[in-house]
Amino acid sequence: MSKLKLNLGPQHPSTHGVLRLILELEGEKIISCEPDIGYLHRGMEKMAEKLSYIQYLPLVDRIDYLAGFFYSELLCRTVEKALGVELSKRVKAIRVMLLELNRIASHLLWIGAFLMDLGAVSPFFYAFRERELILKYFEKITGQRMMNNYFVFGGVRRDIFSLEDVENIINILPDKVKDYEALITENPIFVRRTKGKGVLDKETAFNFGITGVNLRASGVNLDFRVKDYLYEGIDFNPVVIDGADSWSRYKARVLEIKESINIIKQALKVLESEKELEQKLVNPLNLTLPEGEYIQEIEAPRGLASIYIKSTGEKSPYRLKWRTGSYYSVNLLRKILKGAYLNDAIAISGSLDIILPEVDK
């Protein structure tokens, strides 16, 4: 049979950004896949070498605009750890609460967009309806819906308020998640398009550096929140399920929303008992880090995110590097799409939750 080279993207509606896949087809079977990235490259790492830390802080939300809080947290954490700044209980609880709300918003968008990739339009509207509640709350307290720039070195920009909104969100969400599950989880069309498709076994996942929900849906109990200092004293169980296919990755994200609600409840309890905002903000003018290398990690919605800063004691970092989860998921497409059918290509790549600004940096 003759081979056909097919370009999927870069402006494909279901690639969440601009990802180009060069597929080689034999009939409908994919025999090789080559991801081509870089359409959204903004030079985040190069920019860091020219800017001071406080100038760079508003930019980092844009690395992954769906989970901006996580990248702010990473940069702030690096500066705080390097300078030995301790966070009070209230600040920690505020950060945990916002991070988990952000995670829920990110997963909700994924559910909507993934089902849209598969041709189901209505879940998109339901998921966005609930996501809107979270974004409205973000706008209320930070002034921004998405790129919030709310965490600062040593704490948060201003104290949090309207906690009844958060209570409202976590009261509504479990019922809504039940609705999604009734609509999607056992839907025969959805099940036939995802069950047994895009199987990612444990060894391959390790080999390709896959972390986060994608790894936990392959039966590996690895959640970097467990050892995270922000989550100290918070009781939660990482979502681990077997199955390793697209369906399991969907299920794991739904379960993770429930787990995040559980974490937010505990953070709210801390916020109720610790009413006073105590924080020692770092003076951002003339801020320098002591000479050395710093690495910090966090469990972002799309896998392990980490930052590396090499400082020579100057105003700006000597070298700054980001590690993002999606970058490795894109690399995985080379392997996971091989042997799949063309009509499954979107379903499989969608299930990995790839966000392109995070890939291109």
Added chain:
Amino acid sequence: MNWAEFTNIFKDCKLEGDKILIGSELLKTIDFVKTNYHFDMLKEIIASDNGDGTVELTYRLFSPEDEEDLLISINVKDEAESVSSIFESAVADEKEIYDLFGVKFIGNPELKRLYMPEDWKGHPLRKDYKENDERLNWNE
């Protein structure tokens, strides 16, 4: 990790802070720690220009079993051994480092420009990379 056993086999290495700086035999070292100490995941490869024509590559290995990190670093000039035969994730990391630092990884099957255009000259994260030169008008 058993440090005595490690230094017995790899003499050309020393501890520098919390990372192991090796002089040569990169591929062999990474293979050794993977098979003997279960460092099954390569979290990332960090490249950093030393400013003297060499680039420091730091391999951040991770053991999912013990949830432990291991940093192995090496100073290279323009060429390095590719570890893509051991870790598939290195294919992506090495492509990025080739594009931004110009380090050629021998054995990487997909070494080519990633973020920058194919005809771009120079490697932007090198410290000797010149900005504002006439090449930036490549689009006209």
